Amino acid sequence: MAQVIASRRAAVSGTAVRTRKKRPFLLDLYSTAVGKKYAMGISGIALMGFVLFHMIGNLKMYQGASDLDNYAEFLKKLLYPLAPKESVLWILRSGLLAMLILHLHAAWSLTVMNRRARPTRYQSPRDYQVANFASRTMRWTGIIVLAFVAWHLADLTFGVANTVGTDGEFVRANVYDNVVRSFERVPVALFYVVANVLLGIHLYHGAWSIFQTFGWNRPRFNRWSRAFATGFAAVVVVANVSFPVAVLAGIVG
Amino acid sequence: MSNVLTNITLRIWRQAGPAVAGRFETHVVDEITDEASFLEMLDILNDRLVTEGKEAVVFDHDCREGICGTCSLMIDGQAHGPQRGTTTCQLHMRRFKSGDTITIEPWRASAFPIIKDLMVDRSAFDRVIESGGFITAETGGAPDANLIPVPKPVSDAAMDSAACIGCGACVAACPNGAANLFTGAKIAHLNRLPQGQAERWGRVESMVETMDEHFGSCTNHGECEAACPKEISIDVIALMNKDYRKAKFASRKDLARQ
Numbered sequence: 355m356a357q358v359i360a361s362r363r364a365a366v367s368g369t370a371v372r373t374r375k376k377r378p379f380l381l382d383l384y385s386t387a388v389g390k391k392y393a394m395g396i397s398g399i400a401l402m403g404f405v406l407f408h409m410i411g412n413l414k415m416y417q418g419a420s421d422l423d424n425y426a427e428f429l430k431k432l433l434y435p436l437a438p439k440e441s442v443l444w445i446l447r448s449g450l451l452a453m454l455i456l457h458l459h460a461a462w463s464l465t466v467m468n469r470r471a472r473p474t475r476y477q478s479p480r481d482y483q484v485a486n487f488a489s490r491t492m493r494w495t496g497i498i499v500l501a502f503v504a505w506h507l508a509d510l511t512f513g514v515a516n517t518v519g520t521d522g523e524f525v526r527a528n529v530y531d532n533v534v535r536s537f538e539r540v541p542v543a544l545f546y547v548v549a550n551v552l553l554g555i556h557l558y559h560g561a562w563s564i565f566q567t568f569g570w571n572r573p574r575f576n577r578w579s580r581a582f583a584t585g586f587a588a589v590v591v592v593a594n595v596s597f598p599v600a601v602l603a604g605i606v607g
Numbered sequence: 608m609s610n611v612l613t614n615i616t617l618r619i620w621r622q623a624g625p626a627v628a629g630r631f632e633t634h635v636v637d638e639i640t641d642e643a644s645f646l647e648m649l650d651i652l653n654d655r656l657v658t659e660g661k662e663a664v665v666f667d668h669d670c671r672e673g674i675c676g677t678c679s680l681m682i683d684g685q686a687h688g689p690q691r692g693t694t695t696c697q698l699h700m701r702r703f704k705s706g707d708t709i710t711i712e713p714w715r716a717s718a719f720p721i722i723k724d725l726m727v728d729r730s731a732f733d734r735v736i737e738s739g740g741f742i743t744a745e746t747g748g749a750p751d752a753n754l755i756p757v758p759k760p761v762s763d764a765a766m767d768s769a770a771c772i773g774c775g776a777c778v779a780a781c782p783n784g785a786a787n788l789f790t791g792a793k794i795a796h797l798n799r800l801p802q803g804q805a806e807r808w809g810r811v812e813s814m815v816e817t818m819d820e821h822f823g824s825c826t827n828h829g830e831c832e833a834a835c836p837k838e839i840s841i842d843v844i845a846l847m848n849k850d851y852r853k854a855k856f857a858s859r860k861d862l863a864r865q
Contacts, residue, residue, distance in 0.1 A: 370738065370739050370806050370809035370810040370812070379856075382855065383852075383855045386815055386816055386819050386851075387785075387819050387823075387825070388815050388819075388824075388825075388847070388848055389855075391824065391825065392852065464824045464826075467783075467823055467824050468782075468783035468784065468785070468824055470823070471716055471717055471718065471783060471784030471785065471823030471824075472715055472716050472717060472783070473717050476681065476684070476712055477620070477629075477712060478618070478631075478681075478683075478684060478710040479684050480684040480782075481683055481684035481685045481689075482782075482828075483685070483830060483833035483834070484828065484830060484832070484833045485782060485828035485830050489826065489827065489828045490782070490828070492826065562827070563826070563827040565845075566844065566845050566848075567825075567827070567845075568848065568849070569848040569849025569850070570845070570849075571842050571845035571849070
C-alpha cells in the first residue's frame with residue numbers, strides 16, 4: 355500500500371557512495387544547492403563591497419561639486435599610468451557584472467528548485483515562528499533593487515532618464531550637477547529612498563546568511579554576525595538615503 | 608485536576624489516495640479532557656467515526672512518547688503544533704481552549720507524497736541516510752569503552768545531532784521544503800565523532816547530493832529549528848555547509864590529519 359519513491363534505489367552499502375558522474379570540481383560544487391548558496395554568498399560579498407564603496411565615494415558630495423567630480427575622474431585613472439585609463443575600472447565593472455549574473459542565476463535556479471520541492475502549498479495559513487520579513491521577501495527586495503539599479507544607470511550614467519543641464523546636454527562627468535538635478539525631482543528621490551530601504555532589508559538577511567552558508571559558525575562569534583549584518587545594512591541605508599534628503603533640503607545643490 | 612474542553616472544531620485534511628484531490632472535512636468534538644494527547648483526541652474521534660460507519664482519519668503514529676519520529680501533522684500552520692520542542696504525540700489538549708477551531712494538514716513536500724489523509728511517505732529520508740553509508744567500525748570483540756577518547760563537548764554535540772528522530776518537521780516547516788536540518792543533523796552526528804572521520808568527506812558529498820534530488824534549498828529562515836521537536840540547532844546546517852566545501856577542496860589522503 356505504501357508507495358515507494360523507487361527512483362534508482364541501490365543496495366545500502368558500507369561506504370558512502372556517490373552516484374553522480376564526475377565533473378570539474380567547481381562545476382560539481384555549483385551543481386548542488388549548497389554549492390549554489392556558496393555562489394550566492396561569494397557574489398553577495400562582491401556586491402556588498404561595491405555598495406559600500408559606492409556609498410563612501412558618494413559621501414564626497416558633501417565636500418562640494420569639484421570633490422565629487424574629481425573622484426569620478428580618479429576612478430577612471432585607477433593605477434594610471436601603470437595601466438591605461440579606465441582599464442582597471444572596466445576590469446572592476448566586468449567582475450561586478452559577472453558577480454551580479456552569478457547571483458541572479460543562483461537565485462533563479464534555487465527558486466525553481468524550491469518551487470519544485472513543494473508543488474502543492476499548504477491549504478491552510480502557515481504560522482511562521484522565526485522567519486522574518488527580510489528573509490521571506492529576499493526575492494522581491496532583490497528584484498526591486500535590480501530594477502532600481504537599471505533606472506539608476508539610465509539616470510546618472512547614460513543620462514536618458516536625467517534632465518539636461520544648462521547647456522542643454524547631459525554631461526556625464528558633471529556628476530554633482532547630475533545628482534542634484536535628479537534628486538530635485540521628488541518622485542525620483544522617493545523611489546531612491548524606497549529602493550535603498552529595500553536594499554537594507556535585503557542586506558539585513560543576506561549579510562547574516564553568508565556566515566551560516568559558509569559554515570562560519572563559532573559560538574563565540576555568532577552574535578557578532580547578526581550585529582555585522584544589521585550594522586552594515588544600517589550604515590549603507592542611512593548614508594544612501596541622506597543624499598536625496600540633503601538635495602531636497604538644500605544642503606547639497 | 609483535569610478540565611474538560613468543549614466544542615472543539617477540527618478541520619482535517621482528507622485525501623483518499625496519492626493521486627486524488629483532497630479537501631478539508633469538519634468534525635466537532637463535543638467534549639474532551641485536557642489530559643488527552645492530541646493523538647488520543649483523534650483516536651476518540653476515529654472511534655466515533657467508525658461507530659457511525661464512516662472511514663477513520665488516517666495518521667501516522669507509533670511510540671507516542673516522542674522518540675520514534677513517526678507522528679507528524681501540521682497543526683494550525685505549525686509542524687507538530689504550537690508547543691516548542693514537542694512532537695504531536697506529546698502535545699496535549701491543555702494547549703487548546705474550549706471553542707477552538709484546529710486545522711490539521713499533512714506535511715507537504717514533493718519528497719513526502721501523501722499516502723492517505725494525514726499520512727505521508729517519508730522514504731526520501733531513507734535515501735539520504737542510505738547514501739551516507741554506515742560507519743565501518745570494528746565488530747570483533749567488544750572494545751574497551753574508552754579505547755577511542757571522545758572529548759565531552761564533542762560527544763555532547765554529536766548526541767545533540769543524534770537526537771534527530773527523522774520526523775520530517777524541518778522539511779514540513781521550511782518555506783522551501785528543504786531537508787538541510789535533517790541531513791545536517793545526520794552529518795554532524797557522524798562527522799563530529801572520531802569514529803566517523805574515515806568516511807567524512809565521502810559521506811557529506813553523497814548525502815548532500817542525494818538530498819538535492821528530493822528536497823528544496825536552504826534560505827536560512829530558521830523555521831526548521833523552531834519546528835524541530837528535538838530542538839536541533841541550525842548550527843548543524845553550517846557544519847554541513849563547511850564540510851561539503853571542505854570535501855570538494857580537501858585531499859582525501861589528508862583525512863587523518865584534519
